[in-house]
Amino acid sequence: MEFRFKNSECNGGELVKIFNKDFETTSLSEEEYSDCRAGINCTIKETHVNNAFVFFQDYNNEKSSEGHTLQVIQNHPVFLLQFVIDGEVTFTSSGTVNKDFSLNKNTYNLFYIPASKYSYKYHNHQKRVLNLYFTESFLADKMDFGFIKDLKKYEQAKKKNQFYAFFNKGLVLNRQLKSILNEFLNCSFNGRTKQSYLESKLTELVLIALTSKDSEITANKLRKEEREALIKIENYIQTHLKEELSIEKLSVLAGFNTSKFKSLFKEVYGMPVFRYITSLRIEKAIRLISNHDYTITQASYEVGYKNPQHFTVAFKKKLGYLPSELINKGLYALLWLCG
Structure with missing residues (x-):
């Protein structure tokens, strides 16, 4: 699987990431960097554990209230569990059917993304967003698909290679999920212990996020x-x-x-x-x-x-x-x- 990220606020141009099928790996891979234009404070953290890839963005543009755009091209269908901790994000697909999905601060959603080109538009000068990518086999291994309200619509979207948002307006990012995100991002372990800890936290994050029915109703x-x-x-x-x-x-x-x-x-x-x-x-x-x-x-x-x-x-x-x-x-x- 191949991902290409192009960030309008970074100096490094296009970032290319290559993964094995289903994000399979036997080791933990982490990278943290900051390569943004002058006046922009940014931290990007990448974490690759077995069957999942996490892309965390923390930006603060002190000189402008305008947003920026992250363009992504991928050659394999994936799921994206996106958490907007701060800021506002519009997720725009570009294909046979153009569709926008927006998430505000303290909300999240699960998306099915076919092999395609799409973009994230960040509307605020400050944003903290965690993108968790995985494939259907990861979900099948962790839980059943009972959380899907309309399985038929999802299957149709998958068949037509269309984007699909599992929760209409997104769900509320509650304190329990914030705590799990914080523990994942600030893990102090090392080596194999850290790998096991991060894998367990991602599993916990997915299970809690996708079974929070009350949050969807309220949101x-x-x-x-x-x-x-x-x-x-x-x-x-x-x-x-x-x-x-x-x-x-x-x-x-x-x-x-x-x-x-x-x-x-x-x-x-x-x-x-x-x-x-x-x-x-x-x-x-x-x-x-x-x-x-x-x-x-x-x-x-x-x-x-x-x-x-x-x-x-x-x-x-x-x-x-x-x-x-x-x-x-x-x-x-x-x-x-x-x-």
């Missing part, structure tokens, strides 16, 4: 401004964990009444607002204790608990053991590897 129901308001609030929560976060305050910031805010938040993120906040606080506290040598008291204050005892109670209720055991028994790695 299709939400208006663009509602989705953007929830994304704004999620970002606010993550950056203000040390502060007091009330339903009333967050509802006002979102522009909803409290009832609508609580309902939409639970539908999109799969849990009530306060449970979500508690989860984020505990996760951050774990990182502070395990990676930065914070005491339990210091960490509890840093994530918004005025009384360390209240933090200990919440921690024990959620995880089933005391925060002191992170230090005494080295449970941090176990917690994160098991999700």
Whole structure:
């Protein structure tokens, strides 16, 4: 299989990638580079593990709000699971039937792409997008095709060599998927351990992403401004964990009444607002204790608990053991590897 990437913001011209059938490989291959025009901060990471190829793009054009285009030519049909972490992407096919698919920040979709030429148009000055490529045999090995709403339409598209989007307007990129993406992109292992870890994370990512039925229903129901308001609030929560976060305050910031805010938040993120906040606080506290040598008291204050005892109670209720055991028994790695 051959892929040709041509990026309008890079200096290196066309990038050609050659793969064995079904992306088969016995070893882990990684490459990271930054070769963009002046004024553009960019990082491109490529990861090739057995049966999958990941192409991650992180761009920030400080001098212009205009977007750019990535053109791709491939000579073999593949699946693309695309996650838009930041920015907005329009996916345009060029063939017998021209069709555009757009994804906004914090959304994702699964595409079937025949052997063809197509392009990604990035509309914002800042964008973070992860493209995961694999073939049908990868899906068949990991799961059945029960997630496909209309198998007949997919089979017709495949027969006619046409693009096909499995989810009409894309799905919501929830906290669980963001966590998996972050763990994949920031893996600290080496050698064979790293290869096994990345392969397992990609499997987890595909399974969770394609079985999130509730996210599809919610994404299709939400208006663009509602989705953007929830994304704004999620970002606010993550950056203000040390502060007091009330339903009333967050509802006002979102522009909803409290009832609508609580309902939409639970539908999109799969849990009530306060449970979500508690989860984020505990996760951050774990990182502070395990990676930065914070005491339990210091960490509890840093994530918004005025009384360390209240933090200990919440921690024990959620995880089933005391925060002191992170230090005494080295449970941090176990917690994160098991999700």
